[in-house]
Amino acid sequence: MTDFAALDRYVDERMPAWTDELAEFCRFRSEQGDVEGLRGAADWIASRLRRLGATVDVVELPGRPEVPRLVVGDIGDGPRTLTAVQHYDVQPSVPLDLWTTPPYEPTVRDGRLYARGATDNKGELMPRIWAVEAYLATIGPLPCRVRFLVEGEEEYGSEHLDELLDQRPGIRKVDGALIEGGGVDLSGRPEILGGVRGMAVIELVCRTIAYDAHSSAATVLPSAPVRLAQALASMYDADGFPTLPGIDAGIVPPTPAQLAICDAVPLDAVEEIRQEYGVSRLLGGLDGTDAIRAMTFAPTLNIQGLWSGFIGPGDKTITPAEAHARLDIRIVPDQDPAAIVTAMKAHLATGGFDDIEVIGEQGERAYWSKADDPILDAAARVSEAVFESPSVRYVSMPGTAPMWQVCGRDAVPTTTLGGGSADCRAHAPNENVRIDYAAKAAQLTARFLDEFARLG
Amino acid sequence: MTDFAALDRYVDERMPAWTDELAEFCRFRSEQGDVEGLRGAADWIASRLRRLGATVDVVELPGRPEVPRLVVGDIGDGPRTLTAVQHYDVQPSVPLDLWTTPPYEPTVRDGRLYARGATDNKGELMPRIWAVEAYLATIGPLPCRVRFLVEGEEEYGSEHLDELLDQRPGIRKVDGALIEGGGVDLSGRPEILGGVRGMAVIELVCRTIAYDAHSSAATVLPSAPVRLAQALASMYDADGFPTLPGIDAGIVPPTPAQLAICDAVPLDAVEEIRQEYGVSRLLGGLDGTDAIRAMTFAPTLNIQGLWSGFIGPGDKTITPAEAHARLDIRIVPDQDPAAIVTAMKAHLATGGFDDIEVIGEQGERAYWSKADDPILDAAARVSEAVFESPSVRYVSMPGTAPMWQVCGRDAVPTTTLGGGSADCRAHAPNENVRIDYAAKAAQLTARFLDEFARLG
Numbered sequence: 001m002t003d004f005a006a007l008d009r010y011v012d013e014r015m016p017a018w019t020d021e022l023a024e025f026c027r028f029r030s031e032q033g034d035v036e037g038l039r040g041a042a043d044w045i046a047s048r049l050r051r052l053g054a055t056v057d058v059v060e061l062p063g064r065p066e067v068p069r070l071v072v073g074d075i076g077d078g079p080r081t082l083t084a085v086q087h088y089d090v091q092p093s094v095p096l097d098l099w100t101t102p103p104y105e106p107t108v109r110d111g112r113l114y115a116r117g118a119t120d121n122k123g124e125l126m127p128r129i130w131a132v133e134a135y136l137a138t139i140g141p142l143p144c145r146v147r148f149l150v151e152g153e154e155e156y157g158s159e160h161l162d163e164l165l166d167q168r169p170g171i172r173k174v175d176g177a178l179i180e181g182g183g184v185d186l187s188g189r190p191e192i193l194g195g196v197r198g199m200a201v202i203e204l205v206c207r208t209i210a211y212d213a214h215s216s217a218a219t220v221l222p223s224a225p226v227r228l229a230q231a232l233a234s235m236y237d238a239d240g241f242p243t244l245p246g247i248d249a250g251i252v253p254p255t256p257a258q259l260a261i262c263d264a265v266p267l268d269a270v271e272e273i274r275q276e277y278g279v280s281r282l283l284g285g286l287d288g289t290d291a292i293r294a295m296t297f298a299p300t301l302n303i304q305g306l307w308s309g310f311i312g313p314g315d316k317t318i319t320p321a322e323a324h325a326r327l328d329i330r331i332v333p334d335q336d337p338a339a340i341v342t343a344m345k346a347h348l349a350t351g352g353f354d355d356i357e358v359i360g361e362q363g364e365r366a367y368w369s370k371a372d373d374p375i376l377d378a379a380a381r382v383s384e385a386v387f388e389s390p391s392v393r394y395v396s397m398p399g400t401a402p403m404w405q406v407c408g409r410d411a412v413p414t415t416t417l418g419g420g421s422a423d424c425r426a427h428a429p430n431e432n433v434r435i436d437y438a439a440k441a442a443q444l445t446a447r448f449l450d451e452f453a454r455l456g
Numbered sequence: 457m458t459d460f461a462a463l464d465r466y467v468d469e470r471m472p473a474w475t476d477e478l479a480e481f482c483r484f485r486s487e488q489g490d491v492e493g494l495r496g497a498a499d500w501i502a503s504r505l506r507r508l509g510a511t512v513d514v515v516e517l518p519g520r521p522e523v524p525r526l527v528v529g530d531i532g533d534g535p536r537t538l539t540a541v542q543h544y545d546v547q548p549s550v551p552l553d554l555w556t557t558p559p560y561e562p563t564v565r566d567g568r569l570y571a572r573g574a575t576d577n578k579g580e581l582m583p584r585i586w587a588v589e590a591y592l593a594t595i596g597p598l599p600c601r602v603r604f605l606v607e608g609e610e611e612y613g614s615e616h617l618d619e620l621l622d623q624r625p626g627i628r629k630v631d632g633a634l635i636e637g638g639g640v641d642l643s644g645r646p647e648i649l650g651g652v653r654g655m656a657v658i659e660l661v662c663r664t665i666a667y668d669a670h671s672s673a674a675t676v677l678p679s680a681p682v683r684l685a686q687a688l689a690s691m692y693d694a695d696g697f698p699t700l701p702g703i704d705a706g707i708v709p710p711t712p713a714q715l716a717i718c719d720a721v722p723l724d725a726v727e728e729i730r731q732e733y734g735v736s737r738l739l740g741g742l743d744g745t746d747a748i749r750a751m752t753f754a755p756t757l758n759i760q761g762l763w764s765g766f767i768g769p770g771d772k773t774i775t776p777a778e779a780h781a782r783l784d785i786r787i788v789p790d791q792d793p794a795a796i797v798t799a800m801k802a803h804l805a806t807g808g809f810d811d812i813e814v815i816g817e818q819g820e821r822a823y824w825s826k827a828d829d830p831i832l833d834a835a836a837r838v839s840e841a842v843f844e845s846p847s848v849r850y851v852s853m854p855g856t857a858p859m860w861q862v863c864g865r866d867a868v869p870t871t872t873l874g875g876g877s878a879d880c881r882a883h884a885p886n887e888n889v890r891i892d893y894a895a896k897a898a899q900l901t902a903r904f905l906d907e908f909a910r911l912g
Contacts, residue, residue, distance in 0.1 A: 032770050092772045098667075156771065197672065201771055210734035211554075214883045215784050216653065216854035218758035219751045220729060220738040225688075225759040225781075226696050232682065233689035238808070240682050273676060278666035282676040295675045302674035303681040304774050305766040309759065310782070314488045315612065315657050315817065316548045317784050317856075318760050318883055325681075326766070328671050328773050352694070361771065398672035400773075427670045427774055 002450055004443065006138040011130065011442045018130055018442075019113060019435055021048075023106035025122045026115035030089045032156050038068045041088040045125070045150050049073030052129055053136065054148065059164050068152025070164040072171065075132060076142030080456045082449070083147040083174040085406050086125040087154030090117040091427045098429035112432040120426035123433035124181030124418050124441070125150065131445035139446075143453035147174060149406065154180070157199065157362035158402035165405060174412055176375050176452055180401050182383070182418030184437060185392065186272045190383030190444075193416040194261075194376050195368030195396040196403045197330040200337035202344055204228065204325045205357040212309070215317040224323035225308040231353040232325060235301060239284030242301035246343025250335040254297055257371035258395045265292045265392055276423060296395050300330040326361075330400060337363025367403040368396050373413040378451035383417065386444035417441075417448055458906055460899065462594040467586065467898045474586055475569060475891055477504075479562035481578045482571035486545045488612050494524045497544040501581070501606050505529030508585055509592065510604065515620050524608025526620040528627065531588060532598030536912040538905070539603040539630040541862050542581040543610030546573040547883045554885035568888040576882035579889035580637030580874050580897070581606065587901035595902075599909035603630060605862065610636070613657065613818030614858035621861060630868055632831050632908055636857050638839070638874030640893060641848065642728045646839030646900075649872040650717075650832050651824030651852040652859045653786040656793035658800055660684065660781045661813040668765070671773040680779035681764040687809040688781060691757060695740030698757035702799025706791040710753055713827035714851045721748045721848055732879060752851050755796075756786040782817075786856060793819025823859040824852050829869040834907035839873065842900040873897075873904055 025044060029037035042058070049056050054073035061067045068089065093103035093116045101107040106115035117123065128148070135142060149171075151161050165171050183191045208222040235244040254262075270291045274282065286294055304327065309320030329340050341360035348356050369376065380391040403414050419441030425431045481500055485493035498514070505512050510529035517523045524545065549559035549572045557563040562571035573579065584604070591598060605627075607617050621627050639647045664678040691700040710718075726747045730738065742750055760783065765776030785796050797816035804812050825832065836847040859870050875897030881887045 092766065092770065094766070094772075155773070199773070208735065210732070211881070212884050213733060214855060215756065215758040215760055216786055216856070217729065217733070217751075218756035218786070219754050219854060220726075220742050220747050221733055222696055222735060222737075222739055223759060225762045226692050229685040229688040229759075229762070230692065230694075230696075232685040236682050236686065238686075240678055240686075270676075273673065276666070277669060277673070277677055279664065279678060281678075283678055286676050291676050295673075298675050300671065300674035302671040302773075302775055303679060303685075303765065304671055304772060304776070305768075306681045306685070306762055306764040306776075306779060307767040308762040310548065310550070310761040311763040311767070312761075314548065315782055315784065316550075316760060316883070317611070317655070317758075319758055320760070320762075323762060326771055328771065330672055330674070398675060399670060400672070425667070427772070428668045 002139055004447060007134045007446050008443050010134045010138045011439050014130065015435060015439050018126065019108065022123055022126050023113060023115065025126065026106045026117050027104055029104050030152065031092050032089065038089060038152050042069045042071055042152055045088050046071045048129065049148060052133055059167050061160060061163055067160045071150040073148040074145060076145045078144040078453060080453055081145040081147055081174040082176050082178065082452050083149055083406065084128050084178040085401065085403065086148060086150045086180055087121045087152065088150055089152045089155050091155050095429065100430055111436060112434050114430060114432045116431055118431050118433040119420050119424040120431065121154065121180045123438060124420060127418065127438050127441035128445050130442040134442060135446045135449060143450050154402060157201065157364055158405060159362055161402050161405045172406060172409060175456065177403060177407050177412050177414040179397065179403060179414055179416045181420050182416035183420040183422060184387060185269060186422045187268060188387060189389045190387045190391040191394060191416065192376055192380045192383065192391050193394040193397040194371065194373065195414060196366060196401040197332060197396060197399060198335065198337060198364045198366035198404065199400040200329045200331060200340040200363040201361040202327045202329065202341055203359040203361060204231065205359065206323045206355065207321060209319070209321045212318040212321050215319045218319045221319050224320050227353065228308065228323035228325055228356065231348060231356050232303065234351050235347065241284055244301055244343060245347055247299050247301060247340065249339050249343060252333050255371060261371055261393050261395050262292050262296050263289050265394065269392065272422060295398050297332060299332060299335065302328050304328050330398065331366055333366045333368055335366065337365065364400065364402060365404040365408065367407055367414065369413045369415065371395065374455055375413040375415050378448060378455060379415040379417045382444045382447040382451055385447060386440045417445060458595055460903060463590045463902055464899050466590045466594045467895050470586065471891060471895050474582065475564065478579055478582050479569060479571065481582065482562040482573050483560055485560050486608065487548050488545065494545060494608050498525045498527055498608055501544050502527045504585065505604060508589055515623050517616060517619055523616045527606040529604040530601060532601045534600040534909060536909055537601040537603055537630040538632050538634065538908050539605055539862065540584050540634040541857065541859065542604060542606045542636055543577045543608065544606055545608045545611050547611050551885065556886055567892060568890050570886060570888045572887055574887050574889040575876050575880040576887065577610065577636045579894060580876060583874065583894050583897035584901050586898040590898060591902045591905060599906050610858060613655065613820055614861060615818055617858050617861045628862060628865060631912065633859060633863050633868050633870040635853065635859060635870055635872045637876050638872035639876040639878060640843060641725060642878045643724060644843060645845050646843045646847040647850060647872065648832055648836045648839065648847050649850040649853040650827065650829065651870060652822060652857040653788060653852060653855060654791065654793060654820045654822035654860065655856040656785045656787060656796040656819040657817040658783045658785065658797055659815040659817060660687065661815065662779045662811065663777060665775070665777045668774040668777050671775045674775045677775055680776050683809065684764065684779035684781055684812065687804060687812050688759065690807050691803065697740055700757055700799060701803055703755050703757060703796065705795050705799060708789050711827060717827055717849050717851050718748050718752050719745050721850065725848065728878060751854050753788060755788060755791065758784050760784050786854065787822055789822045789824050791822065793821065820856065820858060821860040821864065823863055823870065825869045825871065827851065830911055831869040831871050834904060834911060835871040835873045838900045838903040838907055841903060842896045873901060
């Protein structure tokens, strides 16, 4: 049994410098479309992995320089390989006025580092690098091979990840995969999640008239925002649950083992969501185990954006020519994102909304480990040891990560692992990372390398 | 009978210089909230009226310098007074990318001047000033008193016009009032409209959660855009007609004379709307006389803007915390805009949407002349003479202007009068004015002064 006392001290001593390092990484504005920000972040992480001692391979698509690069870093040796599936791109930082300090000027306040990407995913990737550094510095050679896969399109559906991986035959031959991060709930309990959801993104465009009309013509002109509101309303019941025909197509019914995992989740997890978002009542009054099951098995039909006509202060008396909605649909195994787009088109056509254009923008599949895979127990053991708390097991994270692309072909087991906090505001203004949890993430990841090596 | 040949020649000779003058006026960005643009436009028109020979009075609200000033210009003498109710403010010019040339860089192309305000209302006000100038230059003293009322909040509900008028007791004592402009349809027929609609503007705000959530939480969190879409959808039938209970409250049933005016409108007016806006079918398949009646008597429930969450290219996987809609409701006599706000609140509360905030932003009442008022015949006669075409009579314009505030107390008769073209794109990108029609507007307005003086 390895003694981790020296490693834990090493991590604690290095944390001030590592926090500065994470802040440096978070200064890159690596949002979709920001060529300079994405390139800077990719170069930075490649350089950091080289400094760690990894063999670094920067994968591009031939003749497609606009596709953000996949940075691959291999380090360590042994019969088993663990891959960590990460990303250097971030969500858009708008609305900027809701940030206390600017998203790309990382700032430490009250034990947290605030910046876009502070948790998702720069602040989840770095502790895994720190774990390797600390292991090498205080224990010795790694007990397994670790392969970092750091892509630049994760927040936008990992559109080219499959193609990028295909550039390196054998890159998917691994024995286990870490999902991009891992969390700790508001009660300090580590959460172990055995998979990820997939996603389809769809834009709906309604155009009714040639150009914005003076709004007095609304007596006789068809209205794009009215038609779009009606089309959207036709996809939900009064409680707000999606009723879009076909949204459930392809779902594999939960196994008894999966249901048992759901039903073992402590119910204060539900209360935490209510508190964090300030809602007295979840959708349709969902509560307790039913809420946990819905969060696990129910596809979403989320409107991420809606826009038409004159937006902002003041007013402008027009009947808008166009109305737009963008939806993301989180899907579960074995749903096909393309089938969701087809279902949306069919529903609108049969419901009298065939004038609304349906643009299927991207899609990726869900991927879940077997409910009893030993990788999940290993993740739970190291997390409980470091956080000194029982863990909570989930069948899947409610969010999406490109695990299907990495693990789907060979049914590679996967798990979350880390120290993200439930109030980290990933994707929202004032995203942050708890620095003490980031240290623990490094400490438990180091322990996991030993556990993972022993699973073989 | 006055001979207008010299006047007509004077107008034609002056048009190039007057077009430059109108362009100069259109350079002011007199949009709501643009203090400099509004002040500049007010000073410019006050100075222009002084140059015309008018006695100019610039009315402010005591201690409220932020309220755009009302510019009053009186000229002429006689037992009867005609007031021209105008404005120097303009609609917002966004979206700028749809303008061929920038909205505040007036440009002449193909016999039209393109600029924001080129028709509405700078290009409708100036021909009335030119009419007076031409009358004085070629005929002699004016046959009546003319009072220009030029305000700066017309596009935003004339919120302070009543208060501004109250600063000058007696200012409403007039014998007739010209609505801000007047139009010619695509077939070249002058349109004579006997009144204006009123309007209520309402913003709906739905807030469901404390901040934008990662969209994976959409399985259990209530969605602001979904709820807003449902609330909006509950206010319309499948054809898109408003069904909001109370939207018809207060409507005075049409008189036989009003119905007769509607039913005499040539039906190609309906075809013109279809062509201009590129729609094969009007709302609910409305056509012919039914469409004309709807445009006259039916209140609108127009969504002028709709916004929630992430707007624009790319995507951002959030469940938005808020959703907004702004509606304008064009009302008819004797509807009360405040009652519409109350009806909206009641409908949302009883329909399970009492969490949606209803903000009543502004309101003004409709005002219609008597269907057989002689001012309408006078307007028709001069318009037919100059445009050499039969005119078309309407009970009301579908749009709104502050005639209730000026005419409501003493039942002052009112009419439109002018040369705006049906494709002038008022309120839209590429707003323009036909220069030949602007000249005709000046010529027919000069003739109207004689007609109006004789009505006494």
